[in-house]
Amino acid sequence: MELARFECDASQDAILASLSDDGVVVLDRLISDDVIDRLIGDVQPDLDRTPAAGGAFFGGAMKRVHALAAKSSAAGDIIADPLLGALADAVLLENCKSYQVQVLGILQVWSGGKLQPLHRDTGVYQPYVELEPGDKEILLSFIVAGTDFTAENGATRMVPGSHLWPRDRVATEDDVVLAEMAKGSAVVWLGSLLHGAGINRTETPRTAIVSGFSVGWLRQEENQYLSCPPDKAAALPPRVQQLLGYRAHTPVLGWSEDRDPELLLGPRKANHEAAGYDEQDLQNV
Ligand SMILES: O=C(O)CCC(=O)C(=O)O
Structure with missing residues (x-):
């Protein structure tokens, strides 16, 4: 089996149908080399001082650098990509009024590691949130390939259809399909799908820009208010601020100083009006 693969101008209905059936799709050449190179260049000093380590969950040879929104404007360009937004709208907005970035980092797999265990991204909420197959999704995850992803260099291992499995079913190697893709392509998956990083058997690192969106009423996995504090977030485009x-x-979840946080970062009244809030919402939450 191969992962369903789409050009970025493909019908969104077709992409969503595959996402619903398989739980995972590849979007070919979604993000330009320019954006990826800018991001990796901005974060290179962090990568240079980060050991390729991690515990068993990360395979033992993974460099992880996060807080990307504060480190590179290119990170905002990626999370605000319109096609990723359209997919997140379709998958998540039936379960929330707005969604947010779940995590925003670079995962670099180096040689000498082991397989990352197959896991569901929703696992961070267990045992408090346990989704049954077919329940509304709470996460939509994605990885943009910062280098080509190949079988040799540790392409992410996906288990298509596992979002619909009984939760105690164990995947075998026959169930695993590799997200092989060119630099700039993205693999997008539902939060309840099994997946994990592969082993890099080459001499050059495999670089992933990992992110995703969670429903706005859930706590984010990476604390974006510390990763990108208000003094840094104030300089970012409004859409990126919102996504962070x-x-x-809704007006009453996540306020500060009796205000929607958007208002604390600058005059965002127009955005509020566009989002359908009325004047009263703006005055007092
Ligand atoms: O790097 C990858 O290919 C997948 C990483 C992942 O799923 C994770 O760290 O949770």
Whole structure:
């Protein structure tokens, strides 16, 4: 089996149908080399001083650098990509009023490691949130390939259809399909799908830009208010601020100083009006 693969101008209905059936799709050449190179260049000093380590969960040879929104404007260009937004709208907005970035980092797999265990991204909420197959999704995850992803260099291992499996079913190697893709392509998957990083058997690192969106009423896995504090977030485009979590989920969840956080970062009244809040919402939450 191969992962369903789409050009970026493909019908969104077709992409969503595959995402619903398989739980995972590849979007070919979604992000330009220019954006990826800018991001990796901006974060290179962090990568240079980070050991390729990690515990068993990370395979033992993975460099992980996060807080990307504060480190490179290119990170905002990626999370605000319109096609990723359209897919997140379709998958998550039936379960929330707005969504937010779940995590925003670079995962670099170096040689000498082991397989990352197959896991579901929703696992961070267990045992408190346990989704049954077919329940509304709470996460939509994605990785943009910062280098080509190949069988040899540790392409992410996906288990298509596992979002619909009984939760105690164990995947075998026959169930695993590799997200082989060119630099700039993205693999997008539902939070309840089994997946994990592969082993890099080459001499050059495999670089992933990992992110995703969670429903706005859930706590984010990476604390974006510390990763990208208000003094840094204030300089970012409004859409990026909102995606980082500087926005209340409905007027009464996530406020600060009696205000929607958007208002604390600058005059965002127009955004509020566009989002359908009325004047009263702006005055007092
Ligand atoms: O790097 C990858 O290919 C997948 C990483 C992943 O799923 C994780 O760290 O949770």
